[in-house]
Amino acid sequence: MVDVEKLKEIARETVSRDDVKYLIGWRQGSFGFRAAPHFVNKPEDTDKLIFSPLCSHNLATFLTLAEKLPVPRGQEPDSRKIALMVKGCDSRAVVLQLAEKGISREGIYVIGCPCRGVVDQKKVEAKYPEMGESVTAEWGKETIIFDLPSGREEVPREEILAGKCITCRYPNPLIADAGAWEEVAVWGTDDYADVKEVEAGNPQERWDFWEDKFASCIRCYSCRNVCPMCYCEDCVLDRLNPEWVMRSVNTTENTAFHLARAFHLAGRCIECGECERVCPVDIPLMKLNRKLTKEVREKFEYEPGVDPEAKPLPASYRPDDKEDFIL
Amino acid sequence: MEIIKLSKDKFADFLASLSEGEQKLYAPQWVGESLRFAPVTDSSKVELGMANTTVPPKSIFFPQTETLYRYELGGTEMQQPQVRDTGVVLGARPCDARALVIVDNLFNWDLEDPYYNEQRVKNTVVGLACNNPCANCFCPSVGGDPASTEGLDVLMTELEDVYLLQPLTEKGQKLCQSVAAVTEKAAAGDQDAAENLHQQAREQVARKIETEGIPENLPKLWENTLWQETANSCLGCGICTFLCPTCHCFDIQDEVEGIEGRRCRMWDSCMFKEYTLHASGHNPRPTRRERTRNRINHKYSYFVDKFDVIACVGCGRCINYCPVNIDILEILQQAKEAL
Numbered sequence: 001m002v003d004v005e006k007l008k009e010i011a012r013e014t015v016s017r018d019d020v021k022y023l024i025g026w027r028q029g030s031f032g033f034r035a036a037p038h039f040v041n042k043p044e045d046t047d048k049l050i051f052s053p054l055c056s057h058n059l060a061t062f063l064t065l066a067e068k069l070p071v072p073r074g075q076e077p078d079s080r081k082i083a084l085m086v087k088g089c090d091s092r093a094v095v096l097q098l099a100e101k102g103i104s105r106e107g108i109y110v111i112g113c114p115c116r117g118v119v120d121q122k123k124v125e126a127k128y129p130e131m132g133e134s135v136t137a138e139w140g141k142e143t144i145i146f147d148l149p150s151g152r153e154e155v156p157r158e159e160i161l162a163g164k165c166i167t168c169r170y171p172n173p174l175i176a177d178a179g180a181w182e183e184v185a186v187w188g189t190d191d192y193a194d195v196k197e198v199e200a201g202n203p204q205e206r207w208d209f210w211e212d213k214f215a216s217c218i219r220c221y222s223c224r225n226v227c228p229m230c231y232c233e234d235c236v237l238d239r240l241n242p243e244w245v246m247r248s249v250n251t252t253e254n255t256a257f258h259l260a261r262a263f264h265l266a267g268r269c270i271e272c273g274e275c276e277r278v279c280p281v282d283i284p285l286m287k288l289n290r291k292l293t294k295e296v297r298e299k300f301e302y303e304p305g306v307d308p309e310a311k312p313l314p315a316s317y318r319p320d321d322k323e324d325f326i327l
Numbered sequence: 328m329e330i331i332k333l334s335k336d337k338f339a340d341f342l343a344s345l346s347e348g349e350q351k352l353y354a355p356q357w358v359g360e361s362l363r364f365a366p367v368t369d370s371s372k373v374e375l376g377m378a379n380t381t382v383p384p385k386s387i388f389f390p391q392t393e394t395l396y397r398y399e400l401g402g403t404e405m406q407q408p409q410v411r412d413t414g415v416v417l418g419a420r421p422c423d424a425r426a427l428v429i430v431d432n433l434f435n436w437d438l439e440d441p442y443y444n445e446q447r448v449k450n451t452v453v454g455l456a457c458n459n460p461c462a463n464c465f466c467p468s469v470g471g472d473p474a475s476t477e478g479l480d481v482l483m484t485e486l487e488d489v490y491l492l493q494p495l496t497e498k499g500q501k502l503c504q505s506v507a508a509v510t511e512k513a514a515a516g517d518q519d520a521a522e523n524l525h526q527q528a529r530e531q532v533a534r535k536i537e538t539e540g541i542p543e544n545l546p547k548l549w550e551n552t553l554w555q556e557t558a559n560s561c562l563g564c565g566i567c568t569f570l571c572p573t574c575h576c577f578d579i580q581d582e583v584e585g586i587e588g589r590r591c592r593m594w595d596s597c598m599f600k601e602y603t604l605h606a607s608g609h610n611p612r613p614t615r616r617e618r619t620r621n622r623i624n625h626k627y628s629y630f631v632d633k634f635d636v637i638a639c640v641g642c643g644r645c646i647n648y649c650p651v652n653i654d655i656l657e658i659l660q661q662a663k664e665a666l
Contacts, residue, residue, distance in 0.1 A: 029652040031462055036652035037560040057651065065562065067614045132462045132533060216359030218382060218391065220596075222564035226650055238601055240580075247580045247593050249391045278650035280381055280566050282360030 002051050002113050002181050007085075010111055010178050011046040014083045020109055021080035024062050026055040032131040033124045033146070037062065051085070053137045053144045056118045056162065058272040059084045060093035063103050064231035082108055087115035089164065091173035092270035092305030093228035098175075099305075100268075100312050102231055112176030114184045117157060117165035119144060121277065124160050163194070163286065164273035175308055192294045194287055210255070210288075216281045217254040223275035223285055224261060229268045236260060258288065266292040267313030270305040299325060328494040329503075330513040335488055337509045342370040342417075344506050351414035353387055353450075355380045364416065375418045375485070378461045379642055383423045383572035384416055385430065388446040391569075392593045395442065395579070400586040413449045415502065422466045422640040424454045424478035426572030432634040433575050451498045454479035458524050463643030465534040465656060471640050473528035484521040491521045534643075536659050542631035544666050545624055553661050558615035560651040565596035567645035567653070568622065573638045576602070597621050623658055 007025075015023050027038035027048040035054035040046055063082060071077045086094060094110060097103045116139045125131055128148065136147045143154045144161075158166065167190040172183045198206060224230045224237065237245050237257060245260060246253045262285075269289040276286045296302055299322055302313050310316070333341050346352035346367060353364045354373040363382040367373055397406040431447065434440040457464070457473035466472060476482050480499030484491045491513055494500040503510070548554075568574040578595040581588055595602055598618050604610050612618045630638035639655070646654050 030654040030657050031646070034652045039556070039559040061562070062560070069614065213359050216361055216363075218565075218569050220565035220569045221599075222562060222566050222650055225562040225564040243580075243582075246582050247392075247578065248582055248591055249593065274650075278562075278564070278566075280361070280570060280648045281358075284360075 002115075004049070004051050006181070007051055007111070007113070008046050008049050011040060011049055011083075011085075012043045014109060014111065014178065015040050015046065016043050017081075017109075019080050020083050021078060023083035023085075023109075023111075024059045025049045025085045025111075026051065026057065026059075028052075028134055028136060029054070031134055033119065033121060033128075033135050033137065050136075051113050053117065053119045053139055055087070055115075056121070056274070056277055058087075058090045058093055058226075058228050058274050060086065060090050060097065060228040060272075061226055061274070063094070063097060063108060064228065065225075079107070081106070083111060084108065085111045085113050086173050086176070087113050087118075088170040088172050088174070089115075089168065089270065089272040090228075091175050092170060093272060094305075095175050095308050096229060096268065096270055096305035096312065097231075098308065099310065109178070110173070110176045112173030112179030112181075114172045114179075114181055115165075116171065116184050117144075117161045117168065117187075119160045120162040122282070123162075127155070127160065162273055162277070164271055170306065174306060192290060195291050195294050198287055198291070210258075211251060213283045214254040214258055215251045217249070217258065217283060218281060219249050219254065219257065220280065222278045222280065223283075226274045226278045227265070228272065228274070229265060229270065230261070236264075258283075258285075262288045262292060265289055267296040267300070267302060268304050269293055328500050330491060330493045330518060331503055331507075331510040332486075332489045332491050332513040332517055333506070333510045335490065338490075339370045340509045341506055342367060342373060344509060345415045345417065345502070347505075349412050351412045352417060353384070353414060354417040364419075367417075373417070375455060378457070378459065379420050379423070379644065381644075381648075382570060383426065383642070383644070384419045384452075385423070385426060385572050385575075387414070387416055387450065388427060389430070389434075389443055389575060389577075389594075392591055393442060395590045395592060397587065397589045400583065400588060411445055411449055413451075415451045415453060417453045418455045418483075419452050419479070420457055420642070421454050421473060421475035421477070421479070421482075422464075422471050422642040423572045424452050425466075425471050425475055426478070426640045426642075427452070428478040429573050429630075429634075429636055429638055429640065430575050432636070436633075451480045451502050452478060453481040453483055453492075453499075453502065456482060456484040456521070456525060457528050458485060460528055460532045461643055461647070463534060463646040463656075464532055464641060465536060465643065466641035467529065467532055468534075468536045468538060469637050469639050469641045472525075473532065474525035484524060486517060486520050486524070489517065491517050534656055536656050537663070538627070538637060538659075540666065541659060541662065542628045542637065545628040545662060548662055548665055549620070551662075551665050553658070553665060554616045554620040557653060557658055558619045561598070561615045561619055561653060562650060563598050563600065563615050563618070564650070565594075565598055566648045566650065567655075568596040568598055569594055570644040570648055572640055572642055572644075573626070597625070619653075623655065623662075627659065 023040040025038050026035045029036045037057050138145050142157050145154045168188040245256045352367045354367050355362050356365045356372045361381040363380045364384045394408045434443040460473050476495050480496045482493045494503045576595045577592045579592045581590050626638040
């Protein structure tokens with residue numbers, strides 16, 4: 001469990017350090033059951049920090065999203081660290097970003113936040129449709145407690161947890177420089193039931209399922225942009241010459257986009273579920289990502305972002321890798 | 328013009344008479360997992376009970392991808408796209424309809440856009456007054472109203488057992504006549520009931536912003552830290568602009584498959600890295616700070632300067648759907664405090 005006051009204290013110490021540029025945490029959102037990323041530059045800004053079941057955002061995204069502007073002549077680049085708070089799932093992104101050399105270990109300072117699961121916005125908004133002013137939430141024992149305008153309400157955790165949290169096997173951060181909290185017990189098991197459900201269909205049924213979903217995509221690229229593992233500076237989807245994926249928004253091009261996105265995450269998706277959370281048209285992207293995760297686990301006994309010593313999958317050839325699925 | 332009413336049990340017949348002949352009927356329906364305007368093929372799928380659709384009805388008038396003309400590689404002829412059918416857009420919320428009037432300015436500014444205008448002329452917009460504004464609605468703050476008639480041909484209000492239909496334009500009048508068989512004259516009491524609901528809705532709108540002074544002063548905050556603070560958590564995705572009923576930026580691309588080519592225009596977003604990226608490689612808005620600043624300034628200042636109206640109708644979509652809770656009302660509030 002995380003003591004939020006302790007967390008703020010650590011945050012204050014962290015941002016006061018000379019070698020830290022800023023700290024990224026969460027704050028309460030502007031309405032309803034929302035939290036928001038919070039960038040802390042000064043010790044007094046830490047007052048707004050929260051850590052609650054509303055903190056879905058994987059802040060590791062902001063490590064690779066940070067814009068590097070050209071350094072003016074005569075000036076040294078700012079090499080101070082970026083400090084960030086991570087839940088268990090978020091920490092897997094940091095571990096893999098490091099393994100892939102997308103970020104450097106000296107450039108970050110990680111504050112670990114053992115997590116008891118975050119809420120699914122859609123589930124909680126369906127439960128309390130009269131959403132209005134900002135509602136805070138906290139963890140109870142096996143429950144989530146909301147401070148609604150009508151009073152406190154305690155909801156069984158499994159009723160409103162995000163899908164990724166129901167199957168979560170890594171609630172505790174796998175990498176951290178600070179964080180003095182009690183670890184939480186692992187509650188989830190993952191049998192890939194959601195993937196198996198789609199796999200059970202015949203090819204036509206599966207095609208129909210995805211065609212319907214992809215047809216509704218509006219190509220806002222929020223799934224790509226929010227993904228902590230999608231950090232190519234020059235994305236294949238932005239290319240105009242050759243235009244690998246046409247800008248036309250139709251089922252064919254949308255499908256090409258989603259398959260490209262999923263393939264580029266094969267063996268790299270750390271299952272933070274952010275893509276699915278942010279999708280404005282509710283495409284079940286995690287089913288697609290997890291299909292590939294399942295394949296990778298079965299074929300290579302590999303799970304991304306769980307072992308800080310491990311190489312990324314595409315860089316970890318072993319002579320005894322299975323070949324029985326190669327045509 | 329005479330106000331009529333439609334009994335809810337005749338709703339399917341009403342839809343059938345609206346889609347008679349070549350006329351296309353668009354109404355909110357679930358497409359995949361999201362609510363949006365789509366051609367009606369099955370009247371039972373029409374969903375008027377929800378608040379705003381995810382994607383605004385601007386997509387009918389200004390489709391996300393629109394073919395301007397087709398050509399064949401090596402040829403010299405341009406083939407015009409098909410002539411569009413006339414249509415009815417049923418269930419547009421007053422904010423979304425008002426957005427059309429705002430966007431009309433842009434598409435009739437230096438050039439009268441034939442594609443957009445054709446759709447505007449050929450479609451009749453039947454609005455549905457909001458009886459229950461959402462948490463992030465703020466239409467009254469930007470000149471709208473839950474029962475605004477701007478941009479509508481007919482205003483529909485849902486009462487307990489009936490829909491009240493108030494024709495507002497000639498097109499609206501014609502539409503009301505075409506459904507005479509399934510409707511009847513409204514009673515005086517019905518109209519009072521509708522006005523009561525409109526008033527109640529007005530009072531229910533919780534979020535507000537006082538816009539006075541913003542348009543002329545916003546550019547003064549050019550170098551304010553507010554933009555960097557907002558941009559810090561911005562992902563640079565297209566949700567806020569694509570789901571915005573007044574955002575109208577587009578890009579034009581030639582797309583070729585085999586020897587068949589088409590020139591298309593598609594929605595563009597000022598939040599994208601490649602937006603107005605120059606061929607030289609120079610980007611006039613190199614980071615999300617400049618892009619965020621542009622989005623807010625465009626809506627609340629530049630557009631006002633040019634067309635004397637704020638390019639925001641207060642539908643709340645950008646607030647509802649932003650993955651990182653960037654809230655336009657908070658930004659405006661901060662701007663006001665900084666001024």
